Amino acid sequence: MGSQTKTEQEIITCSRCHKQVAWNFATSRRNVGYPENGKICDHCENMEGFVDMSNCLSDDVIHWEYSFHQLCCGNKDQDGHEEFEKFLAFRKHIGKNDPPYWEIERKIWLKMFPRGIFSLEMKQKYVEVEASWEEKFFSKKK
Numbered sequence: 001m002g003s004q005t006k007t008e009q010e011i012i013t014c015s016r017c018h019k020q021v022a023w024n025f026a027t028s029r030r031n032v033g034y035p036e037n038g039k040i041c042d043h044c045e046n047m048e049g050f051v052d053m054s055n056c057l058s059d060d061v062i063h064w065e066y067s068f069h070q071l072c073c074g075n076k077d078q079d080g081h082e083e084f085e086k087f088l089a090f091r092k093h094i095g096k097n098d099p100p101y102w103e104i105e106r107k108i109w110l111k112m113f114p115r116g117i118f119s120l121e122m123k124q125k126y127v128e129v130e131a132s133w134e135e136k137f138f139s140k141k142k
């Protein structure tokens, strides 16, 4: 980033909307798996800001965040789906009022498999996962 001057602007494909743009140094707030995945356009940077300020994730935002986490937040050391979970867990931790995790996963599941069945067992699994978040991500163990 340091050696870039204003006269030689880098053209990037935004990791979020996949549009080609002149990069204005906007970076994702998410924990991307590779630094280049963090380069996003100004519009998407603003959208992330609005998402982070919003009290509740809408359906569109759930799918937008999920696909970004899946595509851009994994690498050999971290898993994109777990980063999505951490993102949701952090929002809950600071008092946001998003839908329960099982409902978010149900929305994602039904978008991928419109004729699929989201079973009671799957619901129960995600209820248990959500119940473990505080301990898993925020407990201060010695």
Ligand SMILES: [Zn+2]
Binding pocket: 014, 015, 016, 017, 018, 019, 040, 041, 042, 043, 044, 045
């Ligand atoms: Zn974008």
